[in-house]
Amino acid sequence: MIADGFTVYDVEQGILTGAIVERQRDRQTAEWKYRLRGRTHDGDPIELLAKERPTGKVVILTVYVP
Numbered sequence: 001m002i003a004d005g006f007t008v009y010d011v012e013q014g015i016l017t018g019a020i021v022e023r024q025r026d027r028q029t030a031e032w033k034y035r036l037r038g039r040t041h042d043g044d045p046i047e048l049l050a051k052e053r054p055t056g057k058v059v060i061l062t063v064y065v066p
Contacts, residue, residue: 022034045066
């Protein structure tokens with residue numbers, strides 16, 4: 001995230017403006033992971049990989065430039 005120049009606010013905006021483009025099954029845990037594509041505050045594209053924990057919290061696994 002930092003290497004690509006994204007802030008926490010860019011990630012948040014990416015989630016709010018984004019859409020799920022792919023659903024993947026985690027091989028180790030069998031949990032579902034979601035690839036989202038959205039826009040940063042500046043309107044730049046952003047993609048992230050996230051999954052929902054059994055507690056209901058969303059965990060961001062990685063963030064990158066598409």
